[in-house]
Amino acid sequence: MSTLDPAAGQAVYDADRAHVFHSWSAQGLISPLAVAGAEGSYFWDYDGNRYLDFASQLVNTNIGHQHPKVVAAIKAQADKLCMIQPAFANDARSEAARLITELAPGDLNRVFFTNGGAEANENAIRMARLHTGRHKVLSTYRSYHGATANAIALTGDPRRWPNETGVSGIVHFWGPYAYRSAFHADGEAQECERALTHLENTIVFEGAQTIAAIVLETVVGTAGILVPPPGYLAGVRALCDKYGIIFIADEVMAGFGRTGAWFAVDNWDITPDLITFAKGVNSGYVPLGGVIISDRIFETFRERPFPGGLTYSGHPLACAAAVATITAMREEKIVENAKWLGESVIGPELRAMAERHASVGEVRGLGVFWAIELVKNKETREPLVAYNAAGPAAQPMNEFTAACKARGLWPFVNMNRTHVVPPCTSTEGEVKEGLAILDEALTVADAFCA
Numbered sequence: 001m002s003t004l005d006p007a008a009g010q011a012v013y014d015a016d017r018a019h020v021f022h023s024w025s026a027q028g029l030i031s032p033l034a035v036a037g038a039e040g041s042y043f044w045d046y047d048g049n050r051y052l053d054f055a056s057q058l059v060n061t062n063i064g065h066q067h068p069k070v071v072a073a074i075k076a077q078a079d080k081l082c083m084i085q086p087a088f089a090n091d092a093r094s095e096a097a098r099l100i101t102e103l104a105p106g107d108l109n110r111v112f113f114t115n116g117g118a119e120a121n122e123n124a125i126r127m128a129r130l131h132t133g134r135h136k137v138l139s140t141y142r143s144y145h146g147a148t149a150n151a152i153a154l155t156g157d158p159r160r161w162p163n164e165t166g167v168s169g170i171v172h173f174w175g176p177y178a179y180r181s182a183f184h185a186d187g188e189a190q191e192c193e194r195a196l197t198h199l200e201n202t203i204v205f206e207g208a209q210t211i212a213a214i215v216l217e218t219v220v221g222t223a224g225i226l227v228p229p230p231g232y233l234a235g236v237r238a239l240c241d242k243y244g245i246i247f248i249a250d251e252v253m254a255g256f257g258r259t260g261a262w263f264a265v266d267n268w269d270i271t272p273d274l275i276t277f278a279k280g281v282n283s284g285y286v287p288l289g290g291v292i293i294s295d296r297i298f299e300t301f302r303e304r305p306f307p308g309g310l311t312y313s314g315h316p317l318a319c320a321a322a323v324a325t326i327t328a329m330r331e332e333k334i335v336e337n338a339k340w341l342g343e344s345v346i347g348p349e350l351r352a353m354a355e356r357h358a359s360v361g362e363v364r365g366l367g368v369f370w371a372i373e374l375v376k377n378k379e380t381r382e383p384l385v386a387y388n389a390a391g392p393a394a395q396p397m398n399e400f401t402a403a404c405k406a407r408g409l410w411p412f413v414n415m416n417r418t419h420v421v422p423p424c425t426s427t428e429g430e431v432k433e434g435l436a437i438l439d440e441a442l443t444v445a446d447a448f449c450a
Contacts, residue, residue: 003036003037003044003045003046003048004046004047004048005036005046006046006047008036008046009034009036009045009046009047010034010046012034012046013032013034016032016034020032023147024159033045034046038053038065038066039064039065039066040064040065040066040423040425040430041053041064041065041422041423041425041426041427041430042065043065043410049408050408051405051408051409051410052408052409052410052422052430052433052434052437053065053410053422053423054404054409054410054411054412054420054421054422054434054438055410055411055412055419055421056368056412056421056422056423057284058279058284059221059222059253059258059279059369059412059419059421060253060278060279060280060283060284061283061284061423062256062257062258062279062280062283062325062329062334062338062423062424062425063280063283063325063328063329063334063423063424063425064283064423064424064425064426065423067283067324067325067328067425069324069327069328070282070283070285070321070324070325070328071285072324073320073321073323073324074285074286074317074320074321074324076320077092077316077317077320077321078317081316082316082317083315083316083317084316085311086113086309086310086311086312086313086314090314090316090319092316092317092319092320092323093113093314093316093319095319095323096111096113096314096319096320096322096323096326097110097111097113097314099322099323099326099327100277100281100290100292100322100326101292103262103263103326104263104275104292105263105265105266105269105270105271106271106294107271107294107295107296108271108272108274108275108292108293108294109293109294109295109298110292110293110295110298111290111291111292111293112127112290112291112293112306112308112313113288113289113290113310113313113314113315113318113319114278114288114289114290114291114310114313115287115288115289115310115312115313115315116146116278116287116288116289117145117146117151117250117252117253117276117277117278117279117289118145118146118147118148118151118152118289119146119148119151119289119310120146120252120276120277120278120289120290120291121145121146121148121150121151121154121215121248121250121252121276122146122148122149122150122151123291123308124213124215124248124274124276124291125137125150125154125212125213125215125248126306126307126308127246127274127291127293127297127300127301127306128212128213128246128248128273128274128297129212129213130300130301130304130306130307131212131246131296131297131300132212132213132244132245132246134209134210134211134212135168135169135210135212136169136170136171136206136207136210136211136212137150137154137169137170137171137211137212137213137214137215138171138172138173138199138202138203138206138211138213138214138215139154139155139156139170139171139172139173139214139215139216140156140172140173140174140175140216140217140220141156141172141173141174141175142156142157142175142177142220142223142224142226143155143156143157143175143216143217143220143223143250144156144157144159144217144221144222144223145215145217145250145252146252147159147163149165149167150167150170152164153167153170154170154215156172156223157222157223158387158388169212171202171206171211173198173199173202174195174198175195175216175220175226175228176188176191176192176195176226176228176229176232177191177224177226178191178229179361179362179364179373179381180381181194182195182198183195183198188229188230189229189230189231191229192228192229192230192231192232192235195229195232196232196235196236196239199214199235199236199239200239203239203243203245208243208244208245211243211245212245212246213245213246213247213248213274214236214239214240214245214246214247214248215248215250216233216236216247216248216249216250217249217250217251217252217253217254218233218249218250218251218254218259218263218264218265219253219254219259219264219366219369221252221253221254221369222253222414223414224371224373224414224417225364225365225369225370225371225417225419225421226364227364227365227366228268230268233265233268233270234268234270237270237271237272240273246273246274246297247272247273247274248272248273248274248275248276249263249264249265249270249272249274249275249276250276251263251264251265251275251276251277252276252277252278252279252289253279253280253369254369255275255277255279255280255281256277256279256280256281256325256326256329257280257329257334257335257338257367257368257424258280258338258367258368258369258421258424259338259342259366259367259369260335260336260338260339260340260341260342260343260366260367260368261335261339261367262335263275267366271294272294273294273296273297274291274292274293274294274297275291275292276289276290276291276292277289277290277291277292278290280325280424281322281325281326282318282321282322282324282325283321283325285318285321285325286315286317286318286321287312287315287318288315288318288319288321288322329424332425334424334425335424337424337425337426338367338368338424339366339367341367341368341426341428341431342365342366342367342368342369342370345428345431345432345435346365346368346370346420346431346435347363347365347366347370349432349435350363350365350370350372350420350435351363353372353435353438353439353442354372356439356442357439357442357443357445357446358378358446358449359374359375359376359384359442359445359446359448359449360372360373360374360375360442361373361374361375361378361381365420367424368420368421368422368423368424368426369419369421370419370420370421371417371418371419371420372417372418372419372420372438372442373416373417374396374397374400374416374417374418374442374445375416375449376448376449376450377449377450382450383415383416384396384397384416384445384448384449385397385415385416387415388415389415389416396445396448397413397415397416397445399444399445400413400418400441400442400444400445401413401418403440403441403444404418404437404438404441407437407440407441408437409434409437409438409441411438411441418438420434420435420438422434
């Protein structure tokens with residue numbers, strides 16, 4: 001399906017430019033695409049151009065665009081009850097919480113609902129601080145946790161820099177990244193060992209008794225799709241237990257099928273104290289996020305009020321969408337599909353591309369959550385563009401991105417990487433179509449190699 005109505009598209013674009021203020025952008029330097037519609041793994045504009053969505057929008061349409069079961073559930077809930085404030089019990093909210101906790105590991109049996117991932121991380125931090133009576137929170141440099149005050153302070157990527165406004169108690173450390181090791185490691189096992197030693201040293205020198213929580217993206221998302229080496233998350237869990245620190249797993253991007261498991265922690269059989277989620281829980285059809293809470297932390301607030309809340313916490317339309325999404329993912333074996341695509345299609349195809357292209361330094365990932373790291377030189381591993389490059393310095397990645405879009409693929413590009421993050425519902429044919437376009441576009445990147 002596509003829409004051919006250039007005049008309507010121009011009207012949408014003009015109204016956007018006249019009235020909409022866009023995130024993370026210099027307003028006069030952007031030209032947003034006017035989108036007319038979407039279905040499954042594709043979306044299209046008003047000029048008849050159709051794009052394979054290899055970004056899943058912002059890595060959140062895990063169930064694809066316009067899934068009929070989720071759309072029907074939203075419509076049915078709207079007919080029944082559009083809004084009820086969070087102090088009441090509501091069937092959609094209760095059922096969403098039941099399904100989510102049923103999927104979560106261990107004793108994570110309660111859900112505090114938010115509107116998105118940043119608010120989930122804000123409230124998880126608050127819970128950890130109140131539960132422990134401590135203030136400091138540790139997170140990695142290569143991370144993104146959201147754009148609210150504490151969440152952006154936790155974040156490691158450059159979006160933090162202009163947003164640091166006096167939030168206290170945030171300490172950053174280096175997580176594992178064997179391809180660009182901060183620890184001069186010669187392999188994953190050594191990377192894991194040295195990264196855990198570094199983390200424990202950070203804990204000791206910051207004062208373990210002052211640290212409330214360690215917040216980790218289970219698999220680092222926007223900052224590189226960094227899959228932790230075997231043993232790392234278990235080591236973090238052990239350090240948290242040793243020093244009485246709360247382990248918060250940020251699964252906003254990695255959760256709900258993205259890694260080929262319901263939660264990314266399931267890949268390593270780890271149970272954190274809190275899990276934050278959003279995005280894939282209902283594919284973003286209606287904004288929803290939350291914190292999944294262990295029994296131990298729940299007990300802190302059994303008779304002590306939790307000092308936080310949101311007008312739209314557990315919004316009925318969003319929760320109905322979550323119930324329908326989780327149910328459809330179970331019925332249609334969508335999580336299993338994501339796992340199979342990663343193991344049988346995406347992984348092998350990307351590894352073959354790495355052999356063919358001078359610009360591909362490393363491929364990594366699992367499920368439908370992969371990164372291609374582009375370099376100028378495979379031996380030196382110099383990035384194709386410098387960290388946080390902009391303007392002319394970002395030309396190689398800009399040309400690569402343009403080559404993808406010209407061929408009908410919408411990529412997720414960040415710094416010197418392109419991420420392969422299609423919907424979990426993608427077919428083998430759709431994934432191979434997208435990978436073939438990436439293969440062609442990489443010849444553009446190859447031209448910039450030394």
